[in-house]
Amino acid sequence: MKKLYYYLLPCLLFSNAVIAQNENNPGSNHGNKFEQLGTMLSTPNEYRSASGAPGPKYWQQKADYEITAKLDDDKQRLDGVETITYTNNSPDPLTYLWLQLDENEHKKDAENQKFDESKMQSKMSLRQLQGIMGHDLDLGNHIVSIKDVNGNALKYTINQTMMRVELPATLQPGQKFRFKVTWWYNISDRLTIGGRGGYEFFPEDGNYLYTMAQWYPRMAVYSDFQGWQNKQFTGRGEFALAFGDFKVNINVPADHVVGGTGQCSNYAQTLTTAQLKRWNEAQNATQPIEVVNLNEVKQLMKGHSTARKTWSFHAENVRDFAWVSSRRIVWDAMSTRVDGGKKVMAMSYYGPEAYGLYRRYSTKVVAHTLRSYSKTTFPYPYPVAISVEASNGMEYPMICFNYGRTEKDGTYSEATKNGMIGVIIHEVGHNFFPMIVNSDERQWTWMDEGLNTFCQYLAEQSWDPNYPSQRGPAYKIVDYMKLPKNELEPIMTNSENITRFGPNAYAKPATALNILRETVMGRELFDYAFKTYAHRWAFKHPTPADLFRTMEDASAVDLDWFWRGWFYGTDPVDISLDSVKYYRLNTKNPANEATFDRAQFDRNLDNISTKRNKAAGDKFTVEADTALQDFYSKWDRFAATPMTTQSYQAMYNALSPDEKKLYDTKNFFYELSLTNRGGCVSPLIIEWTYTDGSKETETISAYIWRHNEQKVTKVFAKTKEVRSIKLDPERETADIDESNNSWPREMAPTRFELFKQQTLPRGATSGANPMQQSRKTTP
Numbered sequence: 001m002k003k004l005y006y007y008l009l010p011c012l013l014f015s016n017a018v019i020a021q022n023e024n025n026p027g028s029n030h031g032n033k034f035e036q037l038g039t040m041l042s043t044p045n046e047y048r049s050a051s052g053a054p055g056p057k058y059w060q061q062k063a064d065y066e067i068t069a070k071l072d073d074d075k076q077r078l079d080g081v082e083t084i085t086y087t088n089n090s091p092d093p094l095t096y097l098w099l100q101l102d103e104n105e106h107k108k109d110a111e112n113q114k115f116d117e118s119k120m121q122s123k124m125s126l127r128q129l130q131g132i133m134g135h136d137l138d139l140g141n142h143i144v145s146i147k148d149v150n151g152n153a154l155k156y157t158i159n160q161t162m163m164r165v166e167l168p169a170t171l172q173p174g175q176k177f178r179f180k181v182t183w184w185y186n187i188s189d190r191l192t193i194g195g196r197g198g199y200e201f202f203p204e205d206g207n208y209l210y211t212m213a214q215w216y217p218r219m220a221v222y223s224d225f226q227g228w229q230n231k232q233f234t235g236r237g238e239f240a241l242a243f244g245d246f247k248v249n250i251n252v253p254a255d256h257v258v259g260g261t262g263q264c265s266n267y268a269q270t271l272t273t274a275q276l277k278r279w280n281e282a283q284n285a286t287q288p289i290e291v292v293n294l295n296e297v298k299q300l301m302k303g304h305s306t307a308r309k310t311w312s313f314h315a316e317n318v319r320d321f322a323w324v325s326s327r328r329i330v331w332d333a334m335s336t337r338v339d340g341g342k343k344v345m346a347m348s349y350y351g352p353e354a355y356g357l358y359r360r361y362s363t364k365v366v367a368h369t370l371r372s373y374s375k376t377t378f379p380y381p382y383p384v385a386i387s388v389e390a391s392n393g394m395e396y397p398m399i400c401f402n403y404g405r406t407e408k409d410g411t412y413s414e415a416t417k418n419g420m421i422g423v424i425i426h427e428v429g430h431n432f433f434p435m436i437v438n439s440d441e442r443q444w445t446w447m448d449e450g451l452n453t454f455c456q457y458l459a460e461q462s463w464d465p466n467y468p469s470q471r472g473p474a475y476k477i478v479d480y481m482k483l484p485k486n487e488l489e490p491i492m493t494n495s496e497n498i499t500r501f502g503p504n505a506y507a508k509p510a511t512a513l514n515i516l517r518e519t520v521m522g523r524e525l526f527d528y529a530f531k532t533y534a535h536r537w538a539f540k541h542p543t544p545a546d547l548f549r550t551m552e553d554a555s556a557v558d559l560d561w562f563w564r565g566w567f568y569g570t571d572p573v574d575i576s577l578d579s580v581k582y583y584r585l586n587t588k589n590p591a592n593e594a595t596f597d598r599a600q601f602d603r604n605l606d607n608i609s610t611k612r613n614k615a616a617g618d619k620f621t622v623e624a625d626t627a628l629q630d631f632y633s634k635w636d637r638f639a640a641t642p643m644t645t646q647s648y649q650a651m652y653n654a655l656s657p658d659e660k661k662l663y664d665t666k667n668f669f670y671e672l673s674l675t676n677r678g679g680c681v682s683p684l685i686i687e688w689t690y691t692d693g694s695k696e697t698e699t700i701s702a703y704i705w706r707h708n709e710q711k712v713t714k715v716f717a718k719t720k721e722v723r724s725i726k727l728d729p730e731r732e733t734a735d736i737d738e739s740n741n742s743w744p745r746e747m748a749p750t751r752f753e754l755f756k757q758q759t760l761p762r763g764a765t766s767g768a769n770p771m772q773q774s775r776k777t778t779p
């Protein structure tokens, strides 16, 4: 299949037939913004239903791990032996398995060390230069052996970050295969080499913080929608992982504290009596209790034990396992209850440099996140949730690494505090997407980052209504949507190919979901449908089509136009209110219409020449000679006469009751002409301000654009006279140009500052004065 695809590719690229197939109904005159996605989505089958739910024959593979790892704190090296039990639940016989060797991303000859563009700049950081020069370190996985349970060596081939293990016999559907991998690698310095796991060295006390992630050879995903996941790990596109059960023994220096995915079964052996007592107290605590406290950590930091301890963890139904180890971490814990009343231990691990922030906030933010996400999706199913301060932001099942350190004096800025709260919510939130709703991150960053950032926004806003959320509110995406088209990519772009990663894969999908919830579907329909998606795909592997289909299936809202505009397109929303025409009904009632008719008539008589003639004091003949005056000189052509009144009455009396009602109500008609300048179709939200000062807002569905995607005209009947009209008054549609949203046009209030033009000496290119500065620092 794959070969065929590559052979066909060159000719298909230039074939209109393929483009036509990808753009459903391209020949339509109205455009295709409202056409169904059709062939752009995968065909439903018995594994994935057209409703967006897993099909009757849905299957997924299972990978269970038993791992023993040994951390060498002197050499910064990790050794491991793991036994993997792989269960083939697919209908396909397998002759080989693929594993992921993610540490190979750091190898000096790795593809990803060379495939990025680079340019020399007048100012270069050490990190930038190191990126260009590369490193000469022994990094990457060393596979010592791969054997079956009988000790027979298995043949394997390493292709960069992937390893194919050949099976001694075909693994039939329903069968299990157990094998053992022995490996080691040198742990990299996370702050200079980069990456999601590694060590951080603290020169002031000579200790290390190890945050161990992607640390063991992991099974790749084999699925119904793409076979073996075959995209290499480059450091960018995250992970595709199978669910399984873990038993992990971690051997570390005896003075280290270890936290990890799952539950530890031997705290009695690893903690002191006092610490164990505090751990037991924490089981029912509603405030965080320091299991390992700051004083103990300060003592531990001074020593360097040569004794060893093993911490034993187990975790069920997780897609990965990560851990932290150091002698410089405080550990606090408290119990919390999520939707459904289930108890979860919320915990944090942090160094002294984060104590001033993490002690007060971290564990409580963990607990808040679990409660908020449990309400939005499903009750958090795992027994623990951990936040580790590691000066970054990275997520794993039940454990995540975040930032938030204080100044030496314990103070911190508001930005650090808010950033810390946001990152903890975000990374703990990843437990739901993608740790449980297990999408393929290597393919679709937005499926976990976008959905998670949306839920993060909800959690931030229920933490504090004044929390300055950076992503979620529609108006916050405007600057990104305003960029030139060639700088934008659709959300439906593979992770590796995205330019502007943050706005594309985090902010835009989060904003789109927020617009769906607040503006397009409404909270009730959206919340039910989003929850349905989360329930359907918890502990399974969803694809984008499963989300798109479920959101429609559970709400009866056709959203194909929305997915097209926001997820497959790059067009922004910019609706312009071009003109407003105002109509009143001519009742023909002389008593009511005389004033209006007279005003129109007089306006025509009162032209510029007449006005100037009068102003010049001209003598008019018909005024000077009164003999010229007759009936018509004084006649009011608009005054009601017995005859006109009678004829109006006759006409009125002949009307039906409904027609009479229409005549009697004062009606004003406003014809609005609008153009879709941005391209992305969007509902019309119209705020009417009446001459009596009252306001009314009404919403017209985006369907108004379905026959003409560029221009629409619509008439609105009002019983009060309108003073002004404003589109999208709450800035909820991400309209990129608000200056064309109002009638009459409003002047946008903008400020500028007046400053004195600085004149630089001839030849100077900057106002800075290094000579003066150097004098100031010289004693």
Ligand SMILES: [Zn+2]
Pocket: 426, 430, 449, 452
């Ligand atoms: Zn994230």
